[in-house]
Amino acid sequence: MPIPRPTTADAPAMLEPDGWPGIEEDLVSDLAVTLRRTCAQLEDVGEACWEAGALFEDGRWQGPAGAAAAVRFEEILEQMRSVLAALALVTDWHFDVCEFVTEVKEDIFTGVLSTQALIEATREAQPEAVPxxxxxxxxxxxLKVSGLGLHIGADGTVLLAEI
Known part of the structure; x- marks a missing residue:
């Protein structure tokens, strides 16, 4: 569930410009779930392909043509393993980004609400303290939004364990 943007009286001044992540964590999460489902489907296809490799192991296809086909078949299976590994990394990356964005939005949301409460408590007695x-x-x-950007990394990799 997405973290809502704070809507308190002074929230706009605390959030703009650049004080709220411009990404919807639920959309990233939905994409990660779709990628995970796709990965599972490809793993099923991979299993079927690996089982088809029995053709080369049980002696049904022998000789130079069988040996050449077995080598090429193994190359294709290796490419499929590489695709699956890359897809798993992309899926994990999306889940990580969703988690990081959620944490930052929660921190900002809580901070804005706390500051708004402090503003309301001091506005009449000390109006000069509000700005x-x-x-x-x-x-x-x-700083939190910038930290999120650094955390994810300019090249899309996750750089740090904690913000």
């Missing part, structure tokens, strides 16, 4: 509170939360949010 610095908003600015501090905005900077904190920008």
């Amino acid at each position: 610095p509170l908003i600015a501090a939360q905005h900077v904190s949010n920008i």
Whole structure:
């Protein structure tokens, strides 16, 4: 379930510009689930192919043509294993991105609500304290969004274990 963007009175000033991740974690999660399903289907196809390799093992296809076909068949199976491994990495990456985005959005959401509560508690007694509170939360949010970008990495790899 996506983390909602805070809608408190001062939230826009704490979130804009660049203080909220511009990615929908539920869409990334849906894609990861689809990729996982595709991976499972390809694994089933791979199993059927590997079972078909018995043709070369039980002596039904012998001689130079059988040997050449067996070599080529093994090359194709290796390519399929590589595709499956790459697809598994892409799937994991999507789940990781979803998790990281969710964590950052939760942190920002909580921070904005806490700051809003503090603003409401101090607005009448110390109105001059409100702009610095908003600015501090905005900077904190920008740092979290930037950290998310660094965490995911410019090349799409996950770089750090924790933000």
